[in-house]
Amino acid sequence: MSYRLLRQDCLPDSWSIQVVEGIHIQTLIRGRPLDPPASPIQVSLSALGTLPSDFLESPCPIVSDRMKRALERTGLTSLQWFPAELTSSLTGSVHRRFWAMNVIGMLTCVDRLSSQAQEVEDSLQLELGPFAIDPLRTYDLSLFRLAEDPRVIMIHQRVQNALLAADLRGLLLQDPGAYDNGLPACTASRAN
Numbered sequence: 001m002s003y004r005l006l007r008q009d010c011l012p013d014s015w016s017i018q019v020v021e022g023i024h025i026q027t028l029i030r031g032r033p034l035d036p037p038a039s040p041i042q043v044s045l046s047a048l049g050t051l052p053s054d055f056l057e058s059p060c061p062i063v064s065d066r067m068k069r070a071l072e073r074t075g076l077t078s079l080q081w082f083p084a085e086l087t088s089s090l091t092g093s094v095h096r097r098f099w100a101m102n103v104i105g106m107l108t109c110v111d112r113l114s115s116q117a118q119e120v121e122d123s124l125q126l127e128l129g130p131f132a133i134d135p136l137r138t139y140d141l142s143l144f145r146l147a148e149d150p151r152v153i154m155i156h157q158r159v160q161n162a163l164l165a166a167d168l169r170g171l172l173l174q175d176p177g178a179y180d181n182g183l184p185a186c187t188a189s190r191a192n
Contacts, residue, residue: 006061006171008058008172015086016049018047020043023037066168076159109138128152130180143156152179
């Protein structure tokens with residue numbers, strides 16, 4: 001079993017999120033089902049990025065219609081979708097075919113003996129560097145958040161294959177051994 005982190009590629013001119021309004025970010029990354037917001041989530045894109053992306057990672061996962069369809073074709077049932085409108089701070093243009101993605105499910109599965117990890121004071125979470133997954137504790141799930149660091153979304157090889165086949169822009173499937181505690185993922189660490 002091979003798991004990778006679902007990350008946004010950090011090309012210098014890629015879209016990046018400046019502000020998210022209409023949903024509480026900490027609620028969205030808890031791995032639990034949510035009531036849908038009354039109106040689309042409003043996402044302001046940084047004026048520095050002009051290169052469209054099918055996946056925006058931080059501070060919460062935002063996916064294009066193309067990526068949503070690719071994930072739906074895998075048969076995943078552990079996702080909720082909330083409409084999102086992306087507005088360019090540079091041009092004012094609005095992109096409406098995007099979704100905030102809520103990953104339902106969180107697992108404690110970091111192999112602490114094979115990982116660089118420090119406990120976060122007063123928390124069950126870890127400050128992760130390069131890490132390894134204990135495959136026996138993943139229960140062969142296709143997609144989940146790490147309980148040790150809820151910002152991290154892990155995907156199984158079968159989901160990786162579907163995303164790669166969809167030829168998505170701005171997507172990086174990062175090996176856990178190259179994780180950098182949430183710093184922007186770089187093209188140099190792209191998984192082959």
